Amino acid sequence: MARALIIIGLAIAAIGLFWPWLARLGLGRLPGDIFIQRGNVSFYAPITTGILVSVVLSLVLWLLNR
Template sequence: MSRTLIVVGLLIALAGLLWPWLSKLPLGRLPGDIVIERENLTVYIPLTTMILVSVLGSLLLWLFRR
């Protein structure tokens, strides 16, 4: 359990360091992401982005468990 927490912490730190470059990726603005804009309200539902991240995460976990 402690090893897993260390790995997760390192991954979060790495993502934080790489954030300036990661924010330039088109994730969050993919076709299929839902944006509803009204006068005083903006609702953003990143449906396609969530599915893509889930598939990539599942693939990575599957590869590391082999």
């Protein structure tokens, strides 16, 4: 359990370090992501981005467990 928490923490830190480069890829602005802005209220639902990240993580974890 401790090893898994350390790996998850390192992964989050790596994502934080590489965020400026990841933002340039267009994640969060894919077709299917919902963004509504009216007045002072904005709503954002990254549906397509969430599905894409889920598929990629599932493939990576599947490959690691083989």
